[in-house]
Amino acid sequence: MSPLSAFATLSDSVVVDSGMKFMDIIEDILAQLTPMAVMHFGANVLTRISQLFDKYMDMLIKSLPGPSDDDNLTELKEVIHFxxxxxxxQLALLGLAFTILDELLPLAVIKVWSLTNESKELESENIVPNASITAELKEWKRSLQHSFDKLRDHFCRQYVLTFIYSRQGKTRLNALIYLSGEGADLYWDSDPLPSLPFQALFAKLQQLTTVAGDVLLGKEKIQKILLARLTETVVMWLSEEQEFWDVFEDESIPLKPLGLQQLILDMHFTVEIARFAGYPSPHVLRIASAIIAREIRTFSARGIDPQSALSEDEWFVETA
Incomplete structure (x- = not known):
């Protein structure tokens, strides 16, 4: 039984069938190869398999909800209907794609390529398989990973955009939550807390972790990859969303030190979410640190002494 059958009850049967058909095509290609053909045309065959896998990932992307990279997101910032x-x-679809990437394709290809090393046909021709074959396989795996990353990033992007733009009021992530400072929106009177959007993010990731534990049972690697990338996508959006930063740079809008404190706490909280959940990401830490540094510069440029808002890093970490 194919390992892909495990996803049959969790995903669209059409998607599972497509995965099996994809592997049938690959196995048909490989079945036609002789050791001599692998020696002379192996690189071309690997390139062709990479191209087919890339097209298959594009097909799976279209099976997921959400805008593609070519879509205009401007209108979606009001309300997104996925x-x-x-x-x-969605997790089953990603699990299926990862199983093909991480298990089925390497197993099928290496099985054929290993026969090349044992070939009497090559011995009779005095041909010795060389290190270039190993290099070709490594490059091939990198190419496959790049194609899968497109699918992974599309899922994470639409998931985060849904989280951000579908929420209303105080749980919506935008610059306004760092402007009030009246106590109702920022939590510094006695027991500082992450802002409501980041508390909601934590709950959302916990929920997804539970679902992933069931859907991707035994596949901890892809679980951690997805959860780490989702966390990275949140801070990447915050770092790149110019509308968010325009609010702080607008001199007609008053800023308060409390807003800076809250943003710093939220960034530390996001880093701690990933670390304690078992998928620490140096990328999250770098981006969060860059966001904090940019916010400090922005507040300083507006005439606010950032030192009046800053506690020791250890305090922020412990509070987060």
């Missing part, structure tokens, strides 16, 4: 696929269905 198709109603469940988390379990």
């Amino acid at each position: 198709r109603d696929e469940t988390d379990s269905e």
Whole structure:
């Protein structure tokens, strides 16, 4: 039984069937190769398999909800209406793609390539398989990973955009939550807390972790890859969203030190989410640190002494 069958009850059967058909095509290609053909044309065959896998990833991307990279997101910032696929269905699709990438394709290819090393046909021709074959396989795996990363990043991007733009009021992530400072929106009177959007993010990731534990049972590697990338995507969005930063740079809008404190706490909280959940990401730490540094510069440029808002780093970490 194919390992892909495990996803049959969790995902669209059409998607599972497509994965099996994809592997049938690859196995048909490999079945036609002789050791001599691998020696002379192996690199071309690997390139062709990479191209087919890349096209298959593009097809799976279209099976996921959310805008593609070519879509204009401007209108989506008011309300995003994605198709109603469940988390379990989307995770099953990603699990299927990762199983092909990480298990089935390498197993099928290496099985054929290993026969080249044992070939009597090559011995009779005095041909010795060389190190270039190993290099070709490594490059091939990198190419496959790049294609899968497109699918992973699309999922993470649409998931984060849904989280950000579908929420309303105080749980919506935008610059306004760092401007009030009246106590109702920022939590510094006695027991500082992350802002409501980041508390909601934590709850959302916990929920997804639970679903992933069921859908991707035994596949801890892809679980951690997805959860780490989701966390990275949140801070990447915050770092790159110019509308967010325009609010702080608008001199007609008053800023308060409390807002800076809250943003710093939220960034430390995000780093701690990833660390304690078992998927620490140096990328998250770098981006969060860059966001904090940019915010400090922005507040300083507006005439606010950032030192009046800053505690020791250890305090922020412990509080987060």
